[in-house]
Amino acid sequence: MKTHLDCYPCFLRQALDATRLAGASERTQETVLGRVLGLLEPTGPSRTPPEIGDRIHRLVRQEVGHKDPYRAAKENSTRRALALYPRLKSLLAKASDPLETAVRLSIAGNIMDFALDRRYDLGQEVERVLNQPFAIDAGVAFREALGRAGQVLFLADNAGETVFDRVLIEFLDVPVVYAVKGGPILNDATWSDARAAGVDGAAVIVSTGSDAPGTILKRCSNEFRRRYEAAELVIAKGQANYETLSDEGPKAFFALQVKCPVIAHDVGVPVGSIVLRQGGAR
Amino acid sequence: MKTHLDCYPCFLRQALDATRLAGASERTQETVLGRVLGLLEPTGPSRTPPEIGDRIHRLVRQEVGHKDPYRAAKENSTRRALALYPRLKSLLAKASDPLETAVRLSIAGNIMDFALDRRYDLGQEVERVLNQPFAIDAGVAFREALGRAGQVLFLADNAGETVFDRVLIEFLDVPVVYAVKGGPILNDATWSDARAAGVDGAAVIVSTGSDAPGTILKRCSNEFRRRYEAAELVIAKGQANYETLSDEGPKAFFALQVKCPVIAHDVGVPVGSIVLRQGGAR
Numbered sequence: 001m002k003t004h005l006d007c008y009p010c011f012l013r014q015a016l017d018a019t020r021l022a023g024a025s026e027r028t029q030e031t032v033l034g035r036v037l038g039l040l041e042p043t044g045p046s047r048t049p050p051e052i053g054d055r056i057h058r059l060v061r062q063e064v065g066h067k068d069p070y071r072a073a074k075e076n077s078t079r080r081a082l083a084l085y086p087r088l089k090s091l092l093a094k095a096s097d098p099l100e101t102a103v104r105l106s107i108a109g110n111i112m113d114f115a116l117d118r119r120y121d122l123g124q125e126v127e128r129v130l131n132q133p134f135a136i137d138a139g140v141a142f143r144e145a146l147g148r149a150g151q152v153l154f155l156a157d158n159a160g161e162t163v164f165d166r167v168l169i170e171f172l173d174v175p176v177v178y179a180v181k182g183g184p185i186l187n188d189a190t191w192s193d194a195r196a197a198g199v200d201g202a203a204v205i206v207s208t209g210s211d212a213p214g215t216i217l218k219r220c221s222n223e224f225r226r227r228y229e230a231a232e233l234v235i236a237k238g239q240a241n242y243e244t245l246s247d248e249g250p251k252a253f254f255a256l257q258v259k260c261p262v263i264a265h266d267v268g269v270p271v272g273s274i275v276l277r278q279g280g281a282r
Numbered sequence: 283m284k285t286h287l288d289c290y291p292c293f294l295r296q297a298l299d300a301t302r303l304a305g306a307s308e309r310t311q312e313t314v315l316g317r318v319l320g321l322l323e324p325t326g327p328s329r330t331p332p333e334i335g336d337r338i339h340r341l342v343r344q345e346v347g348h349k350d351p352y353r354a355a356k357e358n359s360t361r362r363a364l365a366l367y368p369r370l371k372s373l374l375a376k377a378s379d380p381l382e383t384a385v386r387l388s389i390a391g392n393i394m395d396f397a398l399d400r401r402y403d404l405g406q407e408v409e410r411v412l413n414q415p416f417a418i419d420a421g422v423a424f425r426e427a428l429g430r431a432g433q434v435l436f437l438a439d440n441a442g443e444t445v446f447d448r449v450l451i452e453f454l455d456v457p458v459v460y461a462v463k464g465g466p467i468l469n470d471a472t473w474s475d476a477r478a479a480g481v482d483g484a485a486v487i488v489s490t491g492s493d494a495p496g497t498i499l500k501r502c503s504n505e506f507r508r509r510y511e512a513a514e515l516v517i518a519k520g521q522a523n524y525e526t527l528s529d530e531g532p533k534a535f536f537a538l539q540v541k542c543p544v545i546a547h548d549v550g551v552p553v554g555s556i557v558l559r560q561g562g563a564r
Contacts, residue, residue, distance in 0.1 A: 005298055005311055008319075009291040016287055029287055033324040037290075042315040 001243040003049045004262040008040055011056055017114075018060045018186070022069035032063045049262070050214035050240045057185055057213070068184035070114060070159075077112050077160025077187065078196045080122055085198075087123075088167045091130070099146075100139060102171040103255060104129050107274050109164025110157060110238050110257045114187035135258070135273030142253050142276060149233035152176045154203065155215055155245075156189045157238030157256075162197035165237065169202045176203040179224065183211030188240075214240030217248070234279075239263050242277075249282035283525040285331045286544040290322060293338055299396075300342045300468070304351035314345045331544070332496035332522045339467055339495070350466035352396060352441075359394050359442025359469065360478045362404055367480075369405075370449045373412070381428075382421060384453040385537060386411050389556050391446025392439060392520050392539045396469035417540070417555030424535050424558060431515035434458045436485065437497055437527075438471045439520030439538075444479035447519065451484045458485040461506065465493030470522075496522030499530070516561075521545050524559075531564035 015036045019029050036056055061067060088105050095101035108129035111120050146152070154169065154176050156162060169176045178199050181188045189197075194205050209221025215236070217225055228234070234252040236245055242254045242263065258264045258273040267275060297318045301311050318338055343349060370387050377383035390411035393402050428434070436451065436458050438444060451458045460481050463470045471479075476487050491503025497518070499507055510516070516534040518527055524536045524545065540546045540555040549557060 005308075005315055008315060009294040009298075012291040012294065016291075026287075030324045033287055033290055037319050037322050037324070040319050042312045042319070 001048055001246055001263070001266050002046050003052055004265070005042060006262050007049045007052070008042065010260070011040060011052060012036060014053065014186075015056050015060055018057060018069050019064055021073070022060070022064040022066040024064045024066075028063055032060055035059050035063070048214070048216070048243050050212060050244050051216055053240075054185070054212035054216070054219075070184065070187040073114060074159035074187050074189075074193055075196070077158070078163065078193060081109065081112065081160040081163035082197065084122060084126070085163055085167070088126070088164065091126070092167060092171060098171060099143065101130065102168040103139075103142075103276060104274070106161075106164050106168040106237065107255050107257060107276075109161035110255070111259075112158045112160035112187070113238070113259060114158070129257070129274055132274055134276055135269035136267065136275045136277045138253060138276050138278040141250075141278050145233045145251070145253070146172070146174070149174060151232065153227065153231035153234045154178045155208075155234060155236040155241050156180045156194060157241060158187050159189045159193035160187075160197075161237065162189045162194050162199055166197055166199045166202055168235075169199065177227065178203040178205050179208050179215075179227075180205060181211050182207045182209045182221070185211045185213050188213060214242075214244035216244050236279075242267070246279060247281045248279055250279050252279035253277070254279065283330055283528055283545070283548050284328050285334055286547070287324060288544050289331045289334070290324065292542070293322060293334060294318060296335065296468075297338050297342055300339060300351050301346055303355070304342070304346040304348040306346045306348075310345055314342055317341050317345070330496070330498070330525050332494060332526050333498055335522075336467065336494035336498070336501075352466065352469040355396060356441035356469050356471075356475055357478070359440070360445065360475060363391065363394065363442040363445035364479065366404060366408070367445055367449070370408070370446065373408070374449060374453060380453060381425065383412065384450040385421075385424075385558060386556070388443075388446045388450040388519065389537050389539060389558075391443035392537070393541075394440045394442035394469070395520070395541060396440070411539070411556055414556055416558055417551035418549065418557045418559045420535060420558050420560040423560050427515045427533070427535070428454070428456070431456060433514065435509065435513035435516045436460045437490075437516060437518040437523050438462045438476060439523065440469050441471045441475035442469075442479075443519065444471045444476050444481055448479055448481045448484055450517075451481065459509070460485040460487050461490050461497075461509075462487060463493050464489040464491045464503070467493045467495050470495060496524075496526035498526050518561075524549070528561060529563045530561055532560050532562065534561035535559070536561065 019032045108126045111125045180194050181190050208224045210219040212219045236252050236254050238256050254277045264271045301314045374383055390408045393407045462476050463472050490506045492501040494501050518534050518536050520538050536559045546553045
């Protein structure tokens, strides 16, 4: 997905948020903002939003001298989600269509996104996503692909959301490889976030080898790229994975909440939609 | 008031809005955004937000070759406000404290602001502002100043809001000079907007001689500057006049709705507040 002009105000907002979350001085905030302004070129080479986000957050980490401004926020998200875990399991046990419910729960967890400035009640989110119709529902193709696949490559998104993913993974009747970021970026899940969520009991956790948002294949490790190429079925969570992989072929299924107007436009659905969409092209 | 780092995302947003409102192509939007990015320097000389806004909107007009992108929107605002005029007059006729009600009605009109991305119902706004307590109420000092003043200099803000200002002016028992922008900027009122609102029947309309947002005295005409210096009492409407004149002395009274977090912080009140505040320093 190409970067849209409406992403630019949002880039500045995210840079300020991350810099402040790291406790940086007003002077450092000014420096970061000045450098971000210098880095953004709307007429430059076309990049996906996560590629630009990656450069911005790299710059923020450089200026604030803090490798993981979102660490405390991520730990807090995981704690909140774990408190809900028994209820998620019991909702799933009572479900009439448990696969769909497990997918919906995983999508409900996608609300835990610090790239956005939004408040929510996690319990209410679960209710909403369990009852809201899919704006795009590739459920039939997904069930078929799942029936054929010997293994699933599952691309994680945010810390906390990992607990919701765990519920889906525990339900799946096939081995799962759970891919997390190679280093801190925004509130994206890393190895320790996935372990704190208990995913290690249900899946093999691997790193993409990259600390860019989403999954920018050319920035991932050779090992991960080989794994991606060999995968029969990919479950990709969240907006950034959609932004970076939407045109990388039909073996990927994107499970997400559409939270930003630019992505809503690209997907062709309203903001607030829940989506299970199959990848295109390649 | 100094420009805050949080103004920067908003500058980009406003530049895009204005460019699109003028019907510019995607390519022109890119050019404008690129030039705005080049113009913003958070560590540069300290300017008020309207001074930077002025440079941005000047640049937009240059690129889109359109002198007044907000013209149709402004005419529409004036029509909507005029439709409410009889009701405003009848509310005022029934008021127990007519001066306060007239000031509140003028503040209610301050919702008609295209610098912000917000929907509202004009009738409901009037109800809200008539009943909401002032977050800052310089009413006592204002009544005193009004009792002494032989004339009032009234600094207009937006088109449409002009109709609400007219109700206040018609109530005042003292000659009023109503100052509008010297040329189109955002949806700020110009001479023709004030006349379309019927202000010319109640006040002498003059131009500030500047088409910058707010009232940047050094950008105004010599004639207007002399008028400002000689004024005994100034009523200044809206955020941009506050941003540019808040430190220009106690003869100015700022009547506004606080609609942006940066101004809320500077004024020391929550977003959504209504304020009648006396100017400081000088």
